[in-house]
Amino acid sequence: MALPDRGRTRPPVMTDVAQLAGVSHQTVSRVLNDHPNVRPQTRELVLAAITELGYRPNAAARTLVTRRTHTLGVISFDTTLYGPASMLYGIERAAQDSYFVSIASAPTLDRRSVLDAVDRFAGQGVEGVIVIVPQTSAVEALTSCPVDIPLVAMGCRTSPPLQSVAVDNAEGAAVATRYLLGLGHRTVHHLSGPPSWLDAEARVEGWQQALREAGAEEPDLVSGDWSAASGYAMGQQIAQDDSVTAVLCANDPMALGLMRALSERGRRVPEDVSVVGFDDIPEAAYFLPPLTTVRQDFGELGRRALDTLVGLIFDREVAAPPDPVIPQFVVRSSAAPPAA
Amino acid sequence: MALPDRGRTRPPVMTDVAQLAGVSHQTVSRVLNDHPNVRPQTRELVLAAITELGYRPNAAARTLVTRRTHTLGVISFDTTLYGPASMLYGIERAAQDSYFVSIASAPTLDRRSVLDAVDRFAGQGVEGVIVIVPQTSAVEALTSCPVDIPLVAMGCRTSPPLQSVAVDNAEGAAVATRYLLGLGHRTVHHLSGPPSWLDAEARVEGWQQALREAGAEEPDLVSGDWSAASGYAMGQQIAQDDSVTAVLCANDPMALGLMRALSERGRRVPEDVSVVGFDDIPEAAYFLPPLTTVRQDFGELGRRALDTLVGLIFDREVAAPPDPVIPQFVVRSSAAPPAA
DNA sequence: TGCGGGGATGTGAGCGGTCACAATCCCCCC
DNA sequence: GGGGGGATTGTGACCGCTCACATCCCCGCA
Secondary structure, three states: OOOOOOOOOOOOOHHHHHHHHOOOHHHHHHHHOOOOOOOHHHHHHHHHHHHHHOOOOOHHHHHHHHOOOOEEEEEEOOOOOHHHHHHHHHHHHHHOOOOEEEEEEOOOOOHHHHHHHHHHHHHHOOOEEEEEOOEHHHHHHHHOOOOOOOEEEEOOOOOOOOEEEOEOHHHHHHHHHHHHHHOOOOOOEEEEOOOOEHHHHHHHHHHHHHHHHHOOOOOOOEEOOOOHHHHHHHHHHHHHOOOOOEEEEOOHHHHHHHHHHHHHOOOOOOOOOEEEOOEOOOOHHHOOOOOEEEEOOHHHHHHHHHHHHHHHHHHOOOOOOOOOEOOEEEOOOOOOOOOO | OOOOOOOOOOOOOHHHHHHHHOOOHHHHHHHHOOOOOOOHHHHHHHHHHHHHHOOOOOHHHHHHHHOOOOEEEEEEOOOOOHHHHHHHHHHHHHHOOOOEEEEEEOOOOOHHHHHHHHHHHHHHOOOEEEEEOOEHHHHHHHHOOOOOOOEEEEOOOOOOOOEEEOEOHHHHHHHHHHHHHHOOOOOOEEEEOOOOEHHHHHHHHHHHHHHHHHOOOOOOOEEOOOOHHHHHHHHHHHHHOOOOOEEEEOOHHHHHHHHHHHHHOOOOOOOOOEEEOOEOOOOHHHOOOOOEEEEOOHHHHHHHHHHHHHHHHHHOOOOOOOOOEOOEEEOOOOOOOOOO
16 A cells, blocks of 8 residues: 655655755754854855755654644534535635645534544644534534534524634625514515524524514525525425515525526516515526625635634634624515505 | 634543543554454544543644545635525535545736645645636646646636636537527627637637538627626627527526617517526526526536546546536527517 | 843653564474 | 464664764964
8 A cells, every 4th residue: 555656766854855965964954943043154055956956844743842833623413505605715715825735625514524524624634613614513523522622603603612703694694684674564474594503593594583673474484405406396385475575595696596596487576576686606697687695705704714714723712702704695686665 | 823722621532532542642543544454342442431531533633644645625616606605605515524624715816826725735734626617728838837736727728738627508509509500590799708708708619619510600709707797898889789589698697687788679588589597506497587597417527527637636647538517408488589 | 250131052762652573482293 | 292384573774864963173372
């Protein structure tokens, strides 16, 4: 199972460089680590030897003694979904010049599977882990994580001691709901994400809150699984109910599915029914009609997650939980005042 | 810059386990590596000591001597796009139980940036790299990659010595084109991906090929940048041309943008213009109208990429390039026979 | 002329595993 | 009863780097 010899000779090591430069290995190490107290001339010598040999320090050896891997792990469920994919991308860009980022997808979001992933990462020696697995079961598992490793949850609010960074899902849903109410709709229906997903729940709360504030009646909740398919399926029910004039969807694909169901039933958007989504996927502006939605700043989220994690890694102190990122409401034409 | 002490005492090492179990460190190592010739009773002893101490082997130390990191790198451009995201996901699932996968996104696809990413990975000690950066510039850079590391390009066909796995983009485009032609359209227009993207080019070729075979006139090419926005922009041009009755788009979001432009001009899909996409994103079935498209099997692609890479890592021999994955044509209602 | 002191460099000991090899032990058979 | 051989276990070197410490050189100053 040994790795085959790549190239003719074994790669150069620090001693080789030292020898070529006519210095000790320690001096080479100093140059590599930008230590002061190396004569510029010596430094040049070493640098020259390094490039001549094509020397590259051995990360494992360095890690062995420094105990730093410069690696962090990201656990997520399905990076094919726009939200998780964007978060991952945000993290990667934020981490790029200080960490390597290693990924793992949990096949399911139960305790076992999430904890296994953390364990795997711990075995690899990552310095911290960011989890994009916003389900109550996963969060519970992580809250009592037996492995002693810095952990940050992303995308949903969690309760201490598990740190998290998130957009203010409740606020986003509330803003959207108020907007629809403001347009003159008597109430707003909600096509939510799957139960036990924290962001889905937060959006439900925001929606309820806004309805209550306005004294509007609170319709029964309908939930999908984030997919356009589920939006379509639930949409077929919703479309039958003529009293529905406004629907807030927990994400954009479900809104798409809903709109198709509506259209098949001959109910026009926004004339008969107003629809608002959540996420602002790049395609949302090109739906028919263009989708009014709530945009999340995933880049910012990634940056904050990294900051929080780094804080945990170095200070080990539970910093004040960062403020939630305020989502942005994007008005397009899928929502309008009710017919009459 | 040292990592703060996590927990009160330093983590247990092999010697600690050995001592507790009353054996030598080597025996512990044997148990850990499933060597034969360890008495079952001894094994139990060691195992018990391991769990009692919560011992976890140090990956860096092991890597230092075995020269294996069990890590591979994936370089991509923008993992927010459905294609790359799916490929990444496919790779991750395929690699899960044999490798860690580390990701890097290249900010741009020029020579420098791609090679830097490879270099970074090499410094980390990855055993191989899969690149999802299907631009000619990137491929050229990789073909003459100065770093001696197993490399596989994914998503697009490349020329030796750079290995690649890909779906048969040309065939997919050809099938779609033939389908439209078969429906009775005199010719098929093509809204292509950006020039210099290999898969975009392959799709153009397939389209041209099919047109030639059928003796159909070859319209001017219009290209976008994969985004729905560009599809919309180009679509506004296309919509003005009444002679256009069928358009093959190089991906689904562009098809969406096109359909919106068409709809704004009052041209109905599929009655006035037939539209076919490429990729089959999960939302495609819920577009208005549902999009006929070409589906790629990203899971299979991921598996093949991994297989190829592993072959390269261990045999170092350039295996016969794997057959391209045949895409699947998915018929929905966005394409129909021409009006008259 | 001799001495203190800081900059520049070298030396050797680990870091925590695995590998090669040696040492035991045990059982069987002549 | 002694020898052979495989199973089981132990010993020490070594992977390539950083750390702590020792050494050396050179200058200024008494």
